[in-house]
Amino acid sequence: MAPKPKSFTELAAAVGDGTVVHLTARDLLRMVGAQRRGIHVVGQIRSQLDRHSLKTEPDFAEVNADLKIEVLRNPEHPPPHVELLTQAAERLRAEPPTPMRVTPRTILGWFGAKRRGSDITESVDAALAGFELETDPDFRSVHLDQPVDLVGRGSTSEDASGLDDPGDASSESVGREESGATAQQADTQTAPNDSAGEPTKAKSSQAPTANNTFHIGTLDEARRDVVHVKPQSSLRVALSQMIAKQVSHLPIMRNPRSVTGMLRWKDVGRYLLLNGNVSLDDPVERAQAPAIEVRYSRPFLNVIPEIIKHGYVLVRGPKNVITGIVTKKDLGRQLLDLASPFVLLGEIERGLRALIENGDFTVQELRDIALDPKSPREIENIASLTLGEYQRLLSHPDAWDRIDLNIDKSTFVAQLSGVRNVRNGVMHFHPDGANDDDRKQLSRFLELIYDLQRFG
Template identity: 30%
Template sequence: MADETMVGQHEAGGRSMYLIGGRRVRVSDLLDAGLVQADTKLRFERNRIGVTYNATVTEKGRIRLEPGGEEFRSPSRAAMVAAGMRAVDGWRAWQVVDQERLLDAVRQELLDRTISRAAAAANQQTEDTERQRIHARLRRARMRADERDPERVSVRDLLALWGAKDRGDQVSQIEADLANHGLLTSPSFRAVTLDTVVSLTTPPDETEEAATVGPSEMDDLAVAEDDEEGGDLNVRLTVGNLSPLLGVESVGPNSPLEEAITKMLLNDFSQLAILSGPRNLRGAVTWRSIAQSIHQKPDASVADAIDPHVEVVPYDRDLFEVLPTLQQRDFVFVLDESKAIKGIVTTADVAQRYGELATPFFQLGELEETLRWILSRSFDAETIRPFCNRQIESFDQLTIGDYLRVLENKDAWGRLGWPLDRSAFVARLETIRVIRNKVMHFHPDPVPEDAVDTLRRFNRLLHQYRDPA
């Protein structure tokens, strides 16, 4: 009966119920679909230490720990509190006792069943076809991850599976789709560049680091609900967003100094890593350390020019935390998810990225100020107020949407006296309104250069025709 209800919702709503509307699956969804029942027993076995934890599914689809009676909507949160662990994937931890399978397997059955129903439904929508394609691709990726042969794909190509070009509005849905298939990316696709290659893998098994927390930390674990509503809030700019983690140019500690100098000149580098292995950083050689070593010893080698005082940071470190170090040291080496030295970020990289982020803001600011000045010279506030659909006391209150409504009006446009086509001008302004909305979402990917060029060209045009006739 529950399955028939889901199909009815699909047909009535005119869209697929696959992935429950783009959010993460909950235990309550399994309950509604009849895949688990109220009072179903769950078991979490930690075979390595010989401990078992028990729980029950409640009528509201929550997980009640036994003994104790604490209830959680999230399988992960329930498992973390039961075992006193810092992190655990509850979907792959809790086993449905009477079915002898993991909650994760039940979740996969829900997804398979729902997408199959959607595929068989009459008047199938384009959205359903796209969902089926995504489901099939992620299902294959999960099979490869389970076989310890994870699929590797660039972040750019991963986003393209959802039709996205950057990590904007669709990030939460992408994370939900991955999580529903028991997948994550390593490294995190949020914290690296668009061209970084990531693996589609399952969460790591229990480790000593994640295994236990002290009694004083238990309250913190139990306070917040799990991230099933879309993941942790993550709008940071990370070190990895500036480094593709493709490796670093290096020399060995026993290399001749000429080798280091040649590599630096060929690549226009100001420093090189000194590595004895991917995880054994001995330091760095820089133009300053080279000059100092040669000054002290004319036949100096790399060993004489090593600067051991270097900073190493993980790829997912917040960039703002690293800025003081960059200001002092000019560069930091970057660790990938396996703790290998795979990147470098310099002050020049930071300057370039902040220029990429700041340029569209300045262009938009100039554009809005110019439009405001143009309208204030051609109209008074009383004249434009009817176009804005709200009370406007001054031109400083106008938005791009207001400019659009004013300029769409044939009579208002005529008062400007511009020898330009109104419809083409307004269409471009609408494009700019969309660009502005994307810019204001503050995600870590730079605004595409063609969008910045669009802003620049529009500003140049405004400067030519900003004086009223």
């Protein structure tokens, strides 16, 4: 009797001659060093199976962990990302190894996605793990268009390793706050129980980004050209730059990694007022204030107090380079972008409730029509319904007739379904936020509700 394959490579070789290999789901778990079928582990095993053109019958994720299953060749074309990740893995095995450089936006496109929602980032990370890959820096903590390298799992290094120019090794930041350079702590995520016993801990690839945290580095402002001047520049040059470029904060920098201070209008005013003999030809460093920096991987919410206190933060990105500046004005815009979908959704729900009230439904009718028969939820009135339950209610022909709306039912319900999809992304706090198309979709549906209320 042939020994059990101990890796997916051995498993693929055993199946290669047309043989059907009998294993258990637990055997597959051992191959990835896991004991329980958490979401991430299942995704990692699926990625390994796709990578080697294998499949299991029945599905390993849907049977008892100790039940015998068949592993056989999968004749179907693998998902698009499989070939690309295979190429990335092969490039790392070459001599010399050459990591594939892509952007998070490109990676998401391999999986048919545009934003980094919690579900898609989990799927991407599991697929990467199946190829023993990860991104450096983590694709979840940088801007969508910031290049990242596909490298071997566990081989990522600190960003400071980007100090490859000896002249930059003494990178200075007079006012850098310790909180902005806090060491990244290890993180774990608990996989759901497989059958019995305690859940196991699955080590994430990069601690601060194992969850779907909204990082300061994902903002557009964290990746833009930073207007700056040299320390020896004159106040005349600095002020001319601020006026010409219409900026209120001007970093004083020796090079992209070395920041010596920050010039703000109030710093200039203080210098001119409190120093007796001054000239616009004085070096700018005489009027500078300490520069405030944060790492690109800092959670956005944790950085807000610093932006409010200092009026800005400089963002130090991958390879230790200053990649952007986020000001109070930017903060206001970002908070508005985050809040506006919630406001629109709130108005939509209020409008839907007003329309449904025209049907004069009893609580029991709402329960019978709107609730999923398998749902244990209890509702007390129309306000207790979710958007999904609104859709279920409005899809019912009798309920639709009672509400008596002068619009085609299928058209209205289809639009509501789209709103639900946007709502799910908003409520799960996609780090890339709601895009313009999402806001337009919400606005159009809200305008439709207003029209129905006005002319109904």
